[in-house]
Every structure is written in C-alpha cells, then in structure tokens.
Amino acid sequence: MAIDPKSFEAIADLAYRESGLQLVVEKASMIQSRLRHRLKAVGTDSFASYAELVCSDEGLDERRQMISALTTNVSHFFRESHHFELLGQKILPGLIDKLRAGRRFRVWSAGCSNGQEAYSIAMTMLETFPEMAKMDVKILATDIDPKVVSFGRSAVYPERLTTGIPKNLKDKYFSVQKGKEGDEYTASEALKSLVVFKELNLLSNWPMKQKMDVVFCRNVVIYFDADTQDRLWPRFHSLLNSDGHLFLGHSERISEPSNAGFINNGPTSYRPIVAKR
Known part of the structure; x- marks a missing residue:
C-alpha cells in the first residue's frame, strides 16, 4: 500500500503547518511505514481517505496522532x-x-x-x-x-x-x-x-x-x-x-x-x- 503523490502532498503540507516538520518525497517509504498503523486505527486502507480525514475539521484528534507518529523521538541521558x-x-x-x-x-x-x-x-x-x-x-x-x-x-x-x-x-x-x-x-x-x-x-x-x-x-x-x-x-x-x-x-x-x-x-x-x- 503506497502513498499516492496527492495524498503525500496534503499530509506534508499539513505536517508543516501544524508542527514545522519537513516531509520530503525521498522519505515517502518511511512516512508510509510510520502512518500505516494510523490508517488501521481509523479503519481505512487508503492514504487518500486518511489524508482527507486529517485535513478536515473532524480529523483534529487524528491530526495530533499523525504528528506523533511522524515525530522522531530519539534521546538518551546526558546526551551531548x-x-x-x-x-x-x-x-x-x-x-x-x-x-x-x-x-x-x-x-x-x-x-x-x-x-x-x-x-x-x-x-x-x-x-x-x-x-x-x-x-x-x-x-x-x-x-x-x-x-x-x-x-x-x-x-x-x-x-x-x-x-x-x-x-x-x-x-x-x-x-x-x-x-x-x-x-x-x-x-x-x-x-x-x-x-x-x-x-x-x-x-x-x-x-x-x-x-x-x-x-x-x-x-x-x-x-x-x-x-x-x-x-x-x-x-x-x-x-x-x-x-x-x-x-x-x-x-x-x-x-x-x-x-x-x-x-x-x-x-x-x-x-x-x-x-x-
């Protein structure tokens, strides 16, 4: 299940507006991987319908879940x-x-x-x-x-x-x-x-x-x-x-x-x- 260009653009634009995250098309496979469990959670097998949801007023809660899934959380004690x-x-x-x-x-x-x-x-x-x-x-x-x-x-x-x-x-x-x-x-x-x-x-x-x-x-x-x-x-x-x-x-x-x-x-x-x- 690959993300189509239109859905990728919609999700990338939303992620940038909401959190400043830059999602580049070269990382599309990684983004697909991180979002697949969110598609399952909302009951869809289509990135197009998922993009439509998170960009809508009804998708506000899922929008937060999407940003969470896309955010890299790597750290350790006394780093740097x-x-x-x-x-x-x-x-x-x-x-x-x-x-x-x-x-x-x-x-x-x-x-x-x-x-x-x-x-x-x-x-x-x-x-x-x-x-x-x-x-x-x-x-x-x-x-x-x-x-x-x-x-x-x-x-x-x-x-x-x-x-x-x-x-x-x-x-x-x-x-x-x-x-x-x-x-x-x-x-x-x-x-x-x-x-x-x-x-x-x-x-x-x-x-x-x-x-x-x-x-x-x-x-x-x-x-x-x-x-x-x-x-x-x-x-x-x-x-x-x-x-x-x-x-x-x-x-x-x-x-x-x-x-x-x-x-x-x-x-x-x-x-x-x-x-x-």
Whole structure:
C-alpha cells in the first residue's frame, strides 16, 4: 500500500503547518511505514481517505496522532554532555548565592522526548548543589507528542533507555524493579519534584508568563526549514533572562546570531546580547 503523490502532498503540507516538520518525497517509504498503523486505527486502507480525514475539521484528534507518529523521538541521558558540564560547572556556581537569597531558576527542555534530557538536567542540579531541591527551581519539559510527555511524566525507564547514566547516579537517583521485559528504573521523587511535563507545539503560542534562565532546544529545529528556525530564535531571545543560555543540538546553528539577539558562547551554546546603557 503506497502513498499516492496527492495524498503525500496534503499530509506534508499539513505536517508543516501544524508542527514545522519537513516531509520530503525521498522519505515517502518511511512516512508510509510510520502512518500505516494510523490508517488501521481509523479503519481505512487508503492514504487518500486518511489524508482527507486529517485535513478536515473532524480529523483534529487524528491530526495530533499523525504528528506523533511522524515525530522522531530519539534521546538518551546526558546526551551531548558538554551542555550539562557547562550548566554544572559554570552557570549554577555563578548563581548559587542569588539562589540562596531567593532568586528563582527556570529551565525549559523544549522537545523533551521521553524525558531523559529533563532528568539529566535535574541530576546535574542536585549533584552540583543538593540544596537546590529546596530552592525555587523548576524544569519545564515539553513536547508536541502526548505519548512521550506521558512516558516522561511516568519516570519509568526500561534498562535499554537508561544508557548514559553513570552507575553512581543510577544507583543514587533511580530504583530498579522487574518489568515485563526486564529491569525497569524509576526516577526518585527528588528528580520528579523538579520537573513539570506539558504538551506543547513549539510553533504555537507559548504559555510561559515568566522568563527562563536556560533553554535546551536540542535536535528539534533540525527538522524545520530555515524560515521556521529564523522565526523561533527571536522568540527564544524574548523568553530568556539577560544572563540566560540557549543550547542547541550538535547539528544545529543560528546562522546569524546577532540578527536574533544572540552571541556564541561555546559549541552550540548561545547567550542573549545585552544592550549597553
């Protein structure tokens, strides 16, 4: 069952409008594979009828399921470790006195996938300063895919998804129990208390009413075209505190940082330009 060109174009246009995903015709076979179970779920064996459904008002719920099926959710704990090192060795030590005095500290894991990034941030915080557990500190973890948001909120990981956690941290911050497919690791209450999971489309309105200190948006915008990326950078700039930090994935760059209000601060790391008075 192959997807016809008209249906592919309709689905690709919808995915771009809804989530910024770029679906190219060269990946048609992969897209077919990812959507076949959705066709079965809605009771059709035709990509044409499926495209008609998701593009209609009646297909709003299925539209979310389609985006979920098309979204790549690949992550692991402490991925691209240099960002966590910068957080623990440079950023937090420079703020600890202010945090002890009552300053709030907010981190956004944008495109959090299964939650490994958010819990890696939490472990970095607690390992740097255990007292942060009692400070005004929160990590917002968001993703467009409701399934991975729910998975991250559960904080239960099969052993194969715990790759990257040093043994001492796994022993300290996770409990292990037998699951249906082997050992499962559950994050401690100390970690879970720092993280709030929410479903959020990066291209929609952002509900945050207060500024962020650090934004991790890694290996997300690589799926967006240049125009979509260029619309996101100023939004991140507006959301960050003047001493904030933006981390991108290893294959992502802001092409003209100064145009978006940023300066480079190391590999795939950026800081807002502070206007001189």
